[in-house]
Amino acid sequence: MSQPVSHHPETSKLMSFAAGSLPEPLAAAYAAHASMCAACRGELRDMELMGAALLCSAVPTSGDAAGSIPARPLSADRAAAPARHDASDRLPAPIARHYGLSFDSVRWKRLGPGIWHHRLTLSPGVQGDLRLLKIAAGRQMPLHGHGGMEVTLVLDGAYRDATGEYRRGDIQDLDDATEHSPVADPGAGCICLIASERPARFKGIISRLVQPWTGM
C-alpha cells in the first residue's frame, strides 16, 4: 500500500477538490488517489488552510450576529460508525465504502475483447461517468481523445502510453487536448478507475477495437 506514487493530480484541480468545487466523478477519483498518496493528503491539508483563511477573512455583514445557539440538546455524537474497510483491499477505501464493494466482489461486465467494466452510480442529476475498467494483459486501446476533464487512476497492474508508465496509485489527468493509445501491462494487465465530467464515449472506442475482427 505504501509504495510511492509517481503521477499526481494537476495542482489547480487538486485545489478545486480541496475547495469542494470539483465535479463529483472527478472528486471520487481524487479521493481514491488521496487515500493512496500521503503526499497529496499533505497538500490537501495545506489547501484547506487556504479555504479556512478565506472563510475567516470574509467580513460578515454588519449587524449580522451569530444568533443564539439552537435549543436542541448539545448531545455527543452517537452515529453508527461507517463500514470498516480492509486496508489490504486493493479497492481504495472511499470507493469501497461508498459502494459497499471489495476488489474481489466487483461484478465485471464484458465491454469488448479483453475489456470489462463496472459502472459506479453518481448522484441523481450529476453529469459525467465513473467506472472501473479491467483491461487484459497486453491489450492496446485504440487511439482516443477525451471530452472535458477526465482522469484515470490505476488500482492494479499498470498501463503505458506515450507520456509514461502508470502504476498502482498513479493518476493521469486527461483533457480535450489529450489523445492516447494506452497499452495494459503485458504481465499483469490493468485495472483502473475512470472518471469523466462528461458522459463516457466507450462505445465508439470499443467499436474501433472490434473493427479489425469484423473486417470493417
Next chain:
Amino acid sequence: MFQAVTAHRPPFRAPAPYLKGMMPDLLSRIASERSEEAFRRLFETFVPRIRSYMRSRGADAAAAEDLAQETLLMVWRKAALYSAEKGTPASWIFTIARNLRIDRLRKEVPWQELGEDQEEIASDDAAPDELVSLRQRQERVRSVLAALPPDQREAVTLAFIEGLSHSEIAARLSLPLGTVKSRMRLAYGKVRAALEDLQ
C-alpha cells in the same frame, strides 16, 4: 467603478484573537470538558461566516442559517475526533462546512472524508509544539493570501468560497481556462513556499 473593482476582493480584517491563537484550546475544551462557553465563542465567530459561505453558493437566508448552525453542531459533536493531522481547527471547520455544502446544496457526495471513521480516537491534547506549528501555518497562509495580487485572490476566492469549478470561474471572468488554472497554481505556489520551512 470602485465598487466593481473591489467586489471580489473583500478587505482583510485582522482576525479576532481567538481565530489567531486560542482556537485549538477552544476545541480541546469542547472535547474534554464539553465547555459550552468555549462552544459559544466558536459559534459566534463562525456562524456569520459560514452563513455567508452558504449564501454564496445559492442558499436562501433560512437554509444558510440552518447549514451554519448544523456545521457548528457537528463541531460540538465531533470535537473529540479533531486532531492536529486534520489541519488547524479553522481548516477542520472549513472542511465540515464544505462537505455539508456539497451534500445539501449541490446534492452530491462529499468525497473527502473527515476521518471520523478512523479507528483511533484523537487524544484530547495535541502536543504543545504541534499547536504552535499549526498556529504558525494558519498565520502564514493568512498573510500570503492577504498579499496576493488581486487576480489570484479573486480566482481562489471564487473556487474556495463561491465553490465555482475552473470552467465556471473562466466563464464568470471571461478568461481562458488555462489562465484560471495558472492563477490558482501561482497562489498555491506562494502558500507552499511560505510553509516550506515548517514541514
